[in-house]
Amino acid sequence: MADSGSHSLEAVLQYLSSVDERSHAQESLVPATMVKEEDWQGLAFVLDGVKVISAMEEIRELLPYPNSVTRVPGTRSWMLGLANIRGELLPVVDLQQFIGGGPVVVNDQSRVLVIRNRGASMGLLVSSVLGMRNLPLSRQIQDTHIEGALGRYVYDVFGLEDGVWPVFSMAALANDERFMSAAA
Numbered sequence: 001m002a003d004s005g006s007h008s009l010e011a012v013l014q015y016l017s018s019v020d021e022r023s024h025a026q027e028s029l030v031p032a033t034m035v036k037e038e039d040w041q042g043l044a045f046v047l048d049g050v051k052v053i054s055a056m057e058e059i060r061e062l063l064p065y066p067n068s069v070t071r072v073p074g075t076r077s078w079m080l081g082l083a084n085i086r087g088e089l090l091p092v093v094d095l096q097q098f099i100g101g102g103p104v105v106v107n108d109q110s111r112v113l114v115i116r117n118r119g120a121s122m123g124l125l126v127s128s129v130l131g132m133r134n135l136p137l138s139r140q141i142q143d144t145h146i147e148g149a150l151g152r153y154v155y156d157v158f159g160l161e162d163g164v165w166p167v168f169s170m171a172a173l174a175n176d177e178r179f180m181s182a183a184a
Contacts, residue, residue: 038137040158042167044130045113048101050150051165053133053158054113058170060121061114062129065106066092072182077103079182080125083112090114091182092123098179100149117174124170135165152176 042053043062066083069092075081078097083090092112097103104110109128114121135158144157146166153176156167173179 039134040137040140042133042135043113044133044165045111045126046128046130047126047150047168048096048099051130051163052150052154052168053135053165054168054170056132058115059113060116063112063114063123065110065112065125066090066123074184075182076184083123085114085123088121090121090123092125093179093182095124095126095173099153113170115170115174122174124173133165135160 041056043056043059044051044053046052063085066085069081069083071081072079078094080092080094083092090112094104095113104125104127106125110125111129112123112125113129114123116122139158139160141157141159141164145151146154146157150166150168153169153172154166155169155172158165158167
């Protein structure tokens with residue numbers, strides 16, 4: 001009896017192994033746009049010449065630079081002002097200038113990333129957005145530290161064929177006391 005039981009178990013294991021092999025062979029036929037469970041999704045953008053990425057769930061909306069941004073007197077240079085977006089006042093910050101870079105030169109590539117901070121929305125001006133990326137968690141580089149002002153907001157790094165991608169934490173930015181103190 002034990003012999004026939006082990007024989008059927010062996011047959012089941014061989015069958016499962018062949019299913020696994022066929023499924024891996026079919027994987028290359030799956031469109032690259034499909035997200036695998038082990039992928040991390042983020043929005044890639046350029047910040048002071050560095051390609052960074054932020055978690056999709058940290059970004060509420062992506063907008064072109066508003067036609068009119070009203071400067072608020074007595075604020076730091078990186079606080080660009082307020083914009084009326086669909087009847088809601090949106091503070092707009094030059095994120096690149098905030099982290100110590102030069103001001104973003106607004107052009108057709110410039111975008112405003114809208115985040116939520118303690119129940120209120122905030123717009124972050126960046127020089128360009130590269131689009132959504134699916135990054136394999138297997139490509140995470142553990143215990144990486146980025147030097148400089150950008151390092152305060154980078155909590156993770158991915159190593160890909162096209163380079164190293166720091167993960168910019170919008171939550172870390174929103175919790176930074178300096179960021180919350182726009183008054184000059």
